[in-house]
Amino acid sequence: MNDAALKPKRKVALPVALLTCMAAAVFVFVRVARAVRGEEVGAFDRAILLWFRDPQNPADPIGPQWFEETVAEITALGGYPVLTVLVASVAGYLLLSRKFGPAGYLLVSIGVGTALSQFLKAAYARPRPDLVDHLVDTFTASFPSGHATMATVVYLTLAALIVLFVGKLLIRIYVMTAAILLALAVGTSRIYLGVHWPSDVLAGWALGAAWAAFSWLVFAWLHARRWGEPDQDAS
Numbered sequence: 001m002n003d004a005a006l007k008p009k010r011k012v013a014l015p016v017a018l019l020t021c022m023a024a025a026v027f028v029f030v031r032v033a034r035a036v037r038g039e040e041v042g043a044f045d046r047a048i049l050l051w052f053r054d055p056q057n058p059a060d061p062i063g064p065q066w067f068e069e070t071v072a073e074i075t076a077l078g079g080y081p082v083l084t085v086l087v088a089s090v091a092g093y094l095l096l097s098r099k100f101g102p103a104g105y106l107l108v109s110i111g112v113g114t115a116l117s118q119f120l121k122a123a124y125a126r127p128r129p130d131l132v133d134h135l136v137d138t139f140t141a142s143f144p145s146g147h148a149t150m151a152t153v154v155y156l157t158l159a160a161l162i163v164l165f166v167g168k169l170l171i172r173i174y175v176m177t178a179a180i181l182l183a184l185a186v187g188t189s190r191i192y193l194g195v196h197w198p199s200d201v202l203a204g205w206a207l208g209a210a211w212a213a214f215s216w217l218v219f220a221w222l223h224a225r226r227w228g229e230p231d232q233d234a235s
Helices: 003-037 042-051 065-078 080-096 100-124 146-165 169-192 198-227
Strands: 057-061
Touching: 003 100, 003 198, 042 198, 065 080, 065 146, 065 169, 080 100, 080 146, 100 146, 100 198, 146 169, 146 198, 169 198
Parallel strands: none
Antiparallel strands: none
């Protein structure tokens, strides 16, 4: 079967896959949120959080000092300063390339995702972990993890944007894999540093994935109807 014959199936498969991902992520978030409200995740949270600490001294994370500093630098990849610079740089490139539609939607998508994350933090108002020492400063509530949420939203949304404008399959796989690994690394770093319960991070990943999938779905719809098709060299 040639590429032309496969093209309609690909167009159907993408929305189905994104809707499935979005539904699954929303389900996970709701389940975790309910468990947090009902205080059903205490044993799970404590066990995972302590797994990253020296059993003889919970104030000391596992690994040498250089590893602790590396994790602290990794966590910055999910902070607002780094993400703001990254999104602004990409939006600036799109504007200079006269891709005004993608630039505008990128900013709106990230902006709404940020507002949603902050709203849920205020709504749940979950205290930060008090079981271990915090290795970095924090200034907001704990649930869901803002770093995990926004790293997932930003990196997956940017990856989706690249995928829509790049036709080569290998590049698409590389970009999506890199985005997922970055989001996972940032979320895990928050647990290691003691500033989030594992359930905070799991909920953040789920929330971020749901919003990124929705954004990708809208991106794809707008791209197909207004912004033009990507290169068709998917080899």
